[in-house]
Amino acid sequence: MREAGRLLGEVLAELRELVRPGATTLDLDRAANRAIRQRGCVPGFLGFEGFPRHLCVSVNEEIVHGIPGRRRLRAGDLVSLDCGLIYQGWWADAGLTVGCEPIRPEHARLLEVTEAALELGIAQARPGNRIGDIGHAVQQHLEAGGYGVVRLYTGHGIGRDMHEDPQVPNHGQSGRGAEIREGLCLAIEPMATLGDPATRVLEDGWTVVAQDGSWSCYFEHTVAVGAEGPEVLTRLPA
Numbered sequence: 001m002r003e004a005g006r007l008l009g010e011v012l013a014e015l016r017e018l019v020r021p022g023a024t025t026l027d028l029d030r031a032a033n034r035a036i037r038q039r040g041c042v043p044g045f046l047g048f049e050g051f052p053r054h055l056c057v058s059v060n061e062e063i064v065h066g067i068p069g070r071r072r073l074r075a076g077d078l079v080s081l082d083c084g085l086i087y088q089g090w091w092a093d094a095g096l097t098v099g100c101e102p103i104r105p106e107h108a109r110l111l112e113v114t115e116a117a118l119e120l121g122i123a124q125a126r127p128g129n130r131i132g133d134i135g136h137a138v139q140q141h142l143e144a145g146g147y148g149v150v151r152l153y154t155g156h157g158i159g160r161d162m163h164e165d166p167q168v169p170n171h172g173q174s175g176r177g178a179e180i181r182e183g184l185c186l187a188i189e190p191m192a193t194l195g196d197p198a199t200r201v202l203e204d205g206w207t208v209v210a211q212d213g214s215w216s217c218y219f220e221h222t223v224a225v226g227a228e229g230p231e232v233l234t235r236l237p238a
């Protein structure tokens with residue numbers, strides 16, 4: 001899991017650099033496929049429940065599960081990259097939202113607050129805590145920032161499969177839910193909207209957007225619960 005995560009961090013660091021005006025979302029997908037295979041890994045998303053690409057790219061009001069295609073990025077866009085790979089049978093799943101610079105100050109703040117919410121959620125992933133502690137920390141921080149917290153899509157356990165028990169919601173109550181034990185691996189993935197967090201799925205059957213069209217962002221890490229606390233497996237190299 002550690003190695004899978006490290007390699008995915010490298011892949012995402014490469015992809016982040018490719019987010020610029022004029023690039024298409026399919027350019028990012030091709031780069032993801034290359035970067036994953038170069039590292040001896042399998043692109044986990046390709047064919048997953050029928051997903052047709054190697055990477056989810058979700059732009060602006062798209063929240064998650066966007067399918068790469070001919071869309072051309074423009075300055076000011078918020079581009080969410082979600083990637084999963086399999087290394088020797090073990091999964092890693094992570095992502096981030098990258099601004100296609102320059103972006104508006106209120107969008108930069110949305111990114112900062114959501115990434116901070118992820119870190120606060122991660123800090124709760126320690127033995128003896130409960131899954132609700134993670135969601136509570138994420139929700140508190142996003143709502144204090146004035147953002148909507150997407151409820152329909154959640155984080156998850158991860159290991160031999162991408163989606164394992166338990167679900168890890170981005171909202172919750174402290175002290176509730178499954179107990180967090182040493183050795184558990186979790187993908188924690190807050191999704192925040194500038195407006196109402198209600199979502200719908202586009203006609204392509206995949207792309208999740210905010211019903212009110214408000215822009216959104218998302219950050220995700222795969223995290224292992226150690227005896228002393230959380231270890232982020234998918235940290236991006238500087």
Ligand code: MG
Pocket residue numbers: 082083084093094095189220
């Ligand atoms: Mg993901």
Ligand code: MG
Pocket residue numbers: 093094155156187189220
């Ligand atoms: Mg995930």
